[in-house]
Amino acid sequence: MTSVRPTPADPTPGLVAAREAGDQRALPPELGxxxxxxxxxxxxxxxxxxxxxxxxxxxxxxxLDTRLVSEWVLSINGSRxxxxxxxxxxxxxAEYVLTVPEACGLPADSLGIRRQRYVADGFHERVSLVSFxxxxxxxxxxxxxxxxxxxxxxxxxxxxxxxAQITRDHCPDGAGLCFSYAADGFSAETRVRSSVPADRVEGxxxxxxxxxxxxxxxxxxxxxxxxxxxGVVEPIRGDIADVFHRRVEDPLRRWAEERAVLRSDHQxxxxxxxxxxxxxxxxxxxxxVKGQRILLPGAGLPWFLTVFGRDTLITAYxxxxxxxxxxxxxxxxxxxxxxxxxxxxxxEEPGKILHEVRSGELTRTGxxxxxxxxxxxxxxxxxxxxxxxxxxWTQDEETVQFLRDNAIAALHWIDNYGDRDGDGYVxxxxxxxxxxxxxxxxxxxxxxxxxxxxxxxxxxxxxxQGYTYDAKLRLAELxxxxxxxxxxxxxxxxxxxxxxxxxxxxxxxxxxxxxYAVGLDGDKTPIDSITSNMGHLLWSGIVPRERADTVVxxxxxxxxxxxxxxxxxxxxxxxxxxIGYHLGTVWPHDNSIAVLGLTRYGYRTEAxxxxxxxxxxxxxxxxxxxxxxxxxxxxxxxxPVPYPTACSPQAWATGTPLALVRSMVGIEPVDGKLVVDxxxxxELGRITADRxxxxxxxxxxxxxxxxxxxxxxxx
Numbered sequence: 023m024t025s026v027r028p029t030p031a032d033p034t035p036g037l038v039a040a041r042e043a044g045d046q047r048a049l050p051p052e053l054g055x056x057x058x059x060x061x062x063x064x065x066x067x068x069x070x071x072x073x074x075x076x077x078x079x080x081x082x083x084x085x086l087d088t089r090l091v092s093e094w095v096l097s098i099n100g101s102r103x104x105x106x107x108x109x110x111x112x113x114x115x116a117e118y119v120l121t122v123p124e125a126c127g128l129p130a131d132s133l134g135i136r137r138q139r140y141v142a143d144g145f146h147e148r149v150s151l152v153s154f155x156x157x158x159x160x161x162x163x164x165x166x167x168x169x170x171x172x173x174x175x176x177x178x179x180x181x182x183x184x185x186a187q188i189t190r191d192h193c194p195d196g197a198g199l200c201f202s203y204a205a206d207g208f209s210a211e212t213r214v215r216s217s218v219p220a221d222r223v224e225g226x227x228x229x230x231x232x233x234x235x236x237x238x239x240x241x242x243x244x245x246x247x248x249x250x251x252x253g254v255v256e257p258i259r260g261d262i263a264d265v266f267h268r269r270v271e272d273p274l275r276r277w278a279e280e281r282a283v284l285r286s287d288h289q290x291x292x293x294x295x296x297x298x299x300x301x302x303x304x305x306x307x308x309x310x311v312k313g314q315r316i317l318l319p320g321a322g323l324p325w326f327l328t329v330f331g332r333d334t335l336i337t338a339y340x341x342x343x344x345x346x347x348x349x350x351x352x353x354x355x356x357x358x359x360x361x362x363x364x365x366x367x368x369x370e371e372p373g374k375i376l377h378e379v380r381s382g383e384l385t386r387t388g389x390x391x392x393x394x395x396x397x398x399x400x401x402x403x404x405x406x407x408x409x410x411x412x413x414x415w416t417q418d419e420e421t422v423q424f425l426r427d428n429a430i431a432a433l434h435w436i437d438n439y440g441d442r443d444g445d446g447y448v449x450x451x452x453x454x455x456x457x458x459x460x461x462x463x464x465x466x467x468x469x470x471x472x473x474x475x476x477x478x479x480x481x482x483x484x485x486x487q488g489y490t491y492d493a494k495l496r497l498a499e500l501x502x503x504x505x506x507x508x509x510x511x512x513x514x515x516x517x518x519x520x521x522x523x524x525x526x527x528x529x530x531x532x533x534x535x536x537x538y539a540v541g542l543d544g545d546k547t548p549i550d551s552i553t554s555n556m557g558h559l560l561w562s563g564i565v566p567r568e569r570a571d572t573v574v575x576x577x578x579x580x581x582x583x584x585x586x587x588x589x590x591x592x593x594x595x596x597x598x599x600x601i602g603y604h605l606g607t608v609w610p611h612d613n614s615i616a617v618l619g620l621t622r623y624g625y626r627t628e629a630x631x632x633x634x635x636x637x638x639x640x641x642x643x644x645x646x647x648x649x650x651x652x653x654x655x656x657x658x659x660x661x662p663v664p665y666p667t668a669c670s671p672q673a674w675a676t677g678t679p680l681a682l683v684r685s686m687v688g689i690e691p692v693d694g695k696l697v698v699d700x701x702x703x704x705e706l707g708r709i710t711a712d713r714x715x716x717x718x719x720x721x722x723x724x725x726x727x728x729x730x731x732x733x734x735x736x737x
Contacts (some may be wrong), residue, residue, distance in 0.1 A: 030459030087382030287707025322669030331401030340677030373435030488562030557616025585656020
């Protein structure tokens with residue numbers, strides 16, 4: 023009897039009957055395409071266009087991976103309200119303007135309702151009502167609340183019923199509600215406080231009997247405090263009206279004032295970069311990692327407001343042009359959580375950089391392996407790449423020397439654990455029943471043959487080899503410099519040269535005009551689909567100059583370039599799906615890496631074509647690029663379409679505009695100086711940037727067309 027071989031779709035055959043991979047509910051349609059969130063650090067409130075969280079939806083108030091509010095619905099006389107308009111003030115604050123339908127027993131549009139909310143050290147909401155009827159009106163205002171204390175993983179798939187373990191201890195005077203949960207050593211509590219005591223409490227609902235004369239106003243403040251602890255970076259504090267009228271100090275504005283400032287003749291570019299700056303502030307996490315307080319970007323709203331390996335490292339790389347702080351925090355945080363031992367359940371190995379950290383109930387009670395989980399094959403190389411790039415931008419030898427042991431441990435992982443069979447390639451395969459089947463493009467079908475077959479594990483993808491090549495050359499540079507180990511430098515350069523030769527022999531496919539396989543499967547068979555991974559190969563420098571033309575032609579061909587960016591998978595492949603996660607969607611961060619790779623090889627026209635397309639796409643999303651776009655051809659649909667469950671804001675999509683600017687201006691740190699080699703599209707005009715931080719100094723840059731200059735900032 024032939025045994026079942028592991029594949030990314032079934033990576034541990036026989037260990038589990040069914041896996042959760044891909045079994046996720048969609049966003050939208052549950053909350054609708056106009057759903058909106060307010061967030062601060064690892065806390066967010068996701069709601070529909072009226073500000074409501076209907077029961078059974080994916081919305082709610084989530085803090086550190088636990089949903090503290092699962093229902094939050096406002097009604098008048100039993101009828102839901104009608105939205106007139108809603109919008110965000112900042113990432114942490116939103117306003118909803120509503121009215122009443124005729125079905126509520128009052129004339130349509132006879133009441134004006136405003137909901138103002140913000141998230142900081144808690145969730146705050148003010149509900150304001152005004153009557154436009156000439157006569158006195160009476161009505162019932164009701165707020166329905168519930169707390170299911172679901173783990174964020176359950177919110178995405180299916181929520182376990184915890185009602186038997188949830189205690190309700192509501193205030194009899196109507197001043198608030200209290201829900202508490204405890205089971206298996208995990209506990210959580212949700213309190214809802216009301217500035218105006220309800221006239222009665224019915225179940226989990228606060229009910230006010232309101233009587234208003236013409237033009238009379240009524241309001242109530244609602245507050246859900248958060249449990250004490252780390253997570254929120256300098257939350258804003260104050261009365262709701264003061265927050266909305268900007269009469270209180272906003273830490274975001276102070277943080278933004280210290281960042282680099284970009285100006286351009288092109289308003290779209292300037293606004294997109296400004297939105298990126300604000301979104302990076304929104305996604306900052308203030309964490310305590312093994313006793314040290316560290317600032318770094320969370321990966322994205324709503325599912326990934328936590329520490330990641332790959333996402334955090336790429337975001338930090340993209341944003342170095344705006345300052346080294348996030349890169350410094352990412353390097354230190356991930357080093358402190360670097361693998362120390364072998365652990366099957368968490369895929370931990372010595373020297374390995376983590377994939378993801380979680381703090382919800384399923385993780386704390388050992389059901390999920392995210393304590394942290396190490397199932398990624400690229401984060402270790404990316405950590406070394408970021409360490410090198412951080413040093414190039416800062417010349418901070420002290421940090422590099424402090425992280426020396428971590429760097430050597432990362433190298434040891436690449437050579438002894440990443441290379442599972444001694445063939446010189448980094449491969450991946452999980453040992454955990456809860457592990458990821460694909461540990462680069464982390465979806466079950468994200469790596470496939472051209473004919474649609476799913477390859478057998480372990481898999482050595484092409485991007486992993488490019489990252490390894492680049493990481494070894496960069497570590498050699500550090501060994502010649504601050505690490506003062508010339509012997510290590512010589513060995514690493516020899517290793518990189520051997521990998522270069524081997525890779526270009528084994529991964530190159532002559533058919534279809536010539537291209538690189540996306541990987542080698544467990545039988546060392548080339549996985550022959552055409553993918554955006556080739557852009558990553560240009561970024562790493564592993565592509566010979568004589569093959570660069572062919573690679574660029576493949577990336578920019580109609581089957582790969584949608585008009586908004588490079589697709590993850592060619593339209594010519596059997597599994598192509600314009601709405602598939604890694605099967606034809608366009609990822610901004612993926613394209614930003616390709617843009618940097620194209621620039622590295624001198625293909626500035628192609629790099630600018632992608633950059634302009636992404637900047638134009640951003641304008642369709644209020645200057646904020648979503649995590650991923652569908653792969654529909656631009657010529658057939660007049661606007662870019664987001665991937666259905668795309669995070670927004672999402673860290674490496676947020677970092678993308680900064681990487682595009684770096685490419686267009688040609689900003690590079692060289693021997694303690696900043697240099698520019700601009701090739702700016704005529705559509706963008708002049709670009710200037712102030713307060714660029716490099717080598718402990720502030721710099722100013724000005725560029726237009728192919729001319730530019732750099733100078734130290736005065737004062």
